[in-house]
Amino acid sequence: SKVDIKTAPIKQSAFLRYYPERCTGCGACELACALYHEGKESLAFSRIHLIYDPFAGDHKAEVCIQCYSPGCYYACPVNAVQIDPDTGVRYIDEEKCIGCGACERACPLMPEKLIIRYKIVNGKRKYFKCDLCRGRPEGPACVEVCPASALELVRR
Template structure:
């Protein structure tokens, strides 16, 4: 799968990734409206840590073995078996917060949407700017990064698991011995 990585040598703490993310996840797709009018519903899913000297932009790693998915009690948090994108079906999220405490990178947040029953929060996380249901899109954070700190590249291909060794026949074993 393609993944987003942050190269901290290039990160200049400009936080344009946060702005782009919030804008991309707003209804208006307009930065000013996203901040001024949609503050209760549009959230950035990427966060820059640090300051002028050292900063790093962190978003969901879409882990191979996502602990947020493992811990999800409602089945809302899922990893698409085809694309590998980890996403949250917010209609099923009950706001228990397990994913927040399970994510080793702090990349899942709960936000209470206006009118939520019992002030229930729901989980927000990076959805790769796809349809939010496991597809890839064009990550807005990467597009907005002016310094090349955020890159969107193919991951290192995983080694094919070795096929189960069939039990060697006596002849084969003898052959191997001869070769040795």
């Protein structure tokens, strides 16, 4: 009999740890991310976003935390939000994505609308989010290029 994957136990993923006290705000992480995923040095396509807080005088990074119980995964009506069976990484299969935005609305980290975003591909919305550079042997591009070691890949 077929097992409904959305009721099966979810394999846990690694996640990115951010050290704000180390971050210089240079943006290398954002550019490396966009370049790896889209082949463009454009912040519009980055899956990690640095936000400067002038009151605190530091930056914070907005990026998917690879939730234990991912609302985006459960909300997607067409199973475009996937969980890699080997690594547990939560990612959006853009081929399956119908652009409905259910994943975005279900994300608990979305007040600034930076975790799950969309781009227009052939006239249609396609949502995307951090997938920890799934399939990249060296790991996340943002971690590799950060000159201040402000990002770390933490395995659960």
